[in-house]
Amino acid sequence: MQSSQPTPPYHLRGDRIGREFLQLLPMGLFVAIFGIAYGLAAVQTGLAPWQATLMSTTVFAGAAQFAVLGMWGSEVALLAIIAITLAINSRHILMGAALFPMLQKLPAGRRYGLLLLLTDANWARSYQQYQSGRENxxxxxxxxxxxxxAWIAGTAFGTYFGRLLADPEAMGLDMVLGCFLLAMALSGPRSRRILLVWLVAGVSAVLAWYWLPPHVHVVVGALAGGLVGLFWREKPHVHD
Known part of the structure; x- marks a missing residue:
């Protein structure tokens, strides 16, 4: 009978944080471009430049911020804004759960402070390395x-000069993050189980995108793929 041992703490290293900053800095260019589009849309909706920049600084959720602009006016439906923001960002619940084996090694204050910076891109990089056996x-x-x-800088620039790049999707820049996430997924471990998880998640997300309300497809795809992984467990490796 094996005795349970306490989980060793995770020690964050400043030099590795700096390297990861530089690693994702090129992705920041494309984030800034969408920040420019958001800044332009925000001032056209009626927000002052400082208000749009403050929202990007404190909220840091691009899709949710764009959605909120459509509900902005002289009277703001606060509960509706909270509901749509929660729906769009509910994928973070699953992202946080995927990182829990590492997060549990941090004190609560550092754990929740760290999650304020969680995005699709840095989650994909961290989780892909975790699947390969490295905690990052x-x-x-x-x-x-x-x-x-990059998001703050793009927003601030867009509030004054956003007309220079009003429609980044016209240049295909909306595909950059998707391609990055796909590259992270393909560079991870491969097995029939993993391939089936991705297939079920992708098909479910596409069907939900066609038939369900906006933004729900992200959660549907994640839950469908997660259920496959839950019921198809890999046998643990036995070490001599």
């Missing part, structure tokens, strides 16, 4: 800081 929470901090600063 520094990617959440360093990469998150790079993307957060």
């Amino acid at each position: 929470l520094e990617a959440i901090i360093g990469g998150g800081l790079a993307l957060w600063l």
